[in-house]
Amino acid sequence: MRYIDAFNHFFPKRYYDALLETPTGAKDLGKRVRGIPALFDLDLRIRLVDSFDDYAQVLSHGLPPMERLWGPNKSPEMAKIANDGLAEIVAKFPRHFVGWSALLPLNAPQAAAKEAERALGNGANAVQLPTNANGVPLDEPQFLPIFEVIAKSGKPILLHPARTRDMPDYPTERYSKYEICSVLGWPYETGVTLARLIFSGIMDRFPDLKVIAHHLGGVVPYLEGRVGHSFDQLGVRTSDEDYGTILKSLRKRPLDYFKDFYGDTAVEGARAATVCGIDFFGADHVVFASDCPFDKEKGPGYIRDTMQVLDSLALSNAEREKICFRNAQRLFGLTA
């Protein structure tokens, strides 16, 4: 079976070097990043890809979101360096890396819209967005031009959770303790952002916008009952806001918007969750992804485990091909 890995992480060299020089990069991030060579060592990464049959990656930058690392004066320049870095790798090794996603300097929204346009014009197959920009929700008006550019391109958004504990208004101790914020908080954060994209009207404004939500939709598929029935009753729990009006203004049932999003299979090899997520989004809206190289083995673990899970599922051959590579080809506009 052909596999195109839609969401995994790599730092191109110039961006990686610059990142380690930031205060954040010199602390926690540097410690973590340096411990995972396949995240920045291109030769190693190529060997890793080669170790799987008929397997290729669409590269995305690693975390954290760049607006945490540089101020708005510097971030647009760094985004360009980051994006040109991935474009170069993909041009040089097209068999291993069949595409790439751009990142944007969200703390400089106007520059971000321009960079989105430039990167997509320069061959980017997707745009990676964090679920919040330093704590600012993506449905704030300053980000609208970005969505407009992406929607116009026809390319998808790769929605990646952003560390909630870095948000200035977040109750740090309560939610960051024991790393709960990344383990459980990230998938929650993904659900929060999908909900806000719907109820803010962004999905009605750009009905063809494709959003691929990392980790198989975060918490959404498991909460299908609540997302369906509870959002149908939006407003009954609140008296100080007129949510009933929002509900009426939507073109579809809230649940249907959630089902129109896409998910990837990056659930660290959890089989029952994979079944639940595919049931929710349907085989046309799920793409194979590994989150490589964040497994304990620092590279091959989640790729192998996720392939094994897909192998074990009762899918038709057509469904399996869609999930493993055809949906990715279609969404990212790939020929290989």
Added chain:
Amino acid sequence: MRYIDAFNHFFPKRYYDALLETPTGAKDLGKRVRGIPALFDLDLRIRLVDSFDDYAQVLSHGLPPMERLWGPNKSPEMAKIANDGLAEIVAKFPRHFVGWSALLPLNAPQAAAKEAERALGNGANAVQLPTNANGVPLDEPQFLPIFEVIAKSGKPILLHPARTRDMPDYPTERYSKYEICSVLGWPYETGVTLARLIFSGIMDRFPDLKVIAHHLGGVVPYLEGRVGHSFDQLGVRTSDEDYGTILKSLRKRPLDYFKDFYGDTAVEGARAATVCGIDFFGADHVVFASDCPFDKEKGPGYIRDTMQVLDSLALSNAEREKICFRNAQRLFGLTA
């Protein structure tokens, strides 16, 4: 098939009347509560139970947690009224209501431990705890005596999510908007609390403590991969806290603690989520529950839908009986 509904909500009359007189009860809560008669009208509730074959309920109080409604001078008295109210209903209608859970005045921790002891001595089949006490995590030392009393009784905790937006330190706008806090935030909050019960050492201190997490474990079963692999790597993302030591001090792998909790089937009739949750906890650790009467039909909806989902699952007869009533009989100490 016999069904014992392990988690559903009802307000006994004296408690209901008192609740509507509080400032919170007079506002949002009152509006919502009055709109769902099966939440407080006993005759209606009995007819509702009668409308299903061989079906009985273990009653739990409705939300919100009482420490939001009364200060610590008043809450112990109100807990007593609430608990005696349910005890009385169960004594009077033992065929419809085979058991009940006690609530506790968590803003008066010493009184709460005493009330737990009194209520359990008075026949309570479980203790309902919110996932936080007005924003204070349950693993704070002042709550230890409560866990001690419950553990000693052998009866389970029914863990109910508490509204995150009411926590004093919560970033209200960001998370409460569009009721995201209750729809997605509650199950997340459940996961947060389960994690804290583990990593704080409470589950090691009381290894026989049984915790039934509402809504089939919140977000945990769908996040099995993260809960497994990411918590195994606790500490790698953090440099300012020594989480590696916590990990070593635990008696089991973090994932195994999560799997030792119990879940209920109250997922608003979502089939794929039910399958995923039963896969995670196993048939010995799942109890039938409906969250009645919070469906759109204000009573029968989730009971009927959840029964239909269970009917449709490929379970052995032994597994089905455990989930539908035998686990509840065992956990709550029921004879009927």
